[in-house]
Amino acid sequence: MRAALYFTPSRDSDLTLAAAEWLGRDPFTGESVVSDVSGSDGLVDAPRRYGFHGTLKAPFALADGKSLEQLEQAAAEFAASRCRFTVPELALGRLGSFFALVPARPCDALNAFAGDVVRHFEPFRAPLSDKDLERRRKSRLSPRQDALLCEWGYPYVFEEFRFHMTLTGSVPAEQFDDVEELLKTSFAAFTGKPLPIDALAVFVETEPGAAFQVQSRHLLVSAETEE
Structure with missing residues (x-):
């Protein structure tokens, strides 16, 4: 089993519903969602399996002596000690060969929150296996990214962190324009708008390859409650 710490909107939010329709799966129930979005089939296999989310602490096996129940309790306590905040504007972005929803401009509060999550939950992470290290290193990591991978189990943390909510796998170059237009239409209600960061979610992969x-x-915690 692996666990991950992600941000995802609430189960009944319009963004969650739109993403479930695009990806063809509801990560809260695990159920397939019938989608009328043409052209997305075959391009969303990877994000469908991981569920709609923004990574805060990437998937990890639990350390010896740590349980899922303990992780959930720690997540509840951590969330109760942090205030909600808002990403001012969401945009559709292309990261290499895939598309994702991203902050339209850097958000210091989001970057700080993600860094806190990485550090706080590190005691729950089992060390990476040699196989895991080898798999990650196929991505041609920079020396700094490799050092972060060895220390924190993931190369894209702290100054290398880029928050994104993945919408596609790798898109062939000849399909970029068509897929981008589909995404612009499907997520028009959310781009150019703020994204409230109001929760920390625990996701679970029950066995290798499972969704x-x-x-x-x-x-x-809401700011009003904190006061």
């Missing part, structure tokens, strides 16, 4: 599913979602 990730929301195990629990823990609300951050």
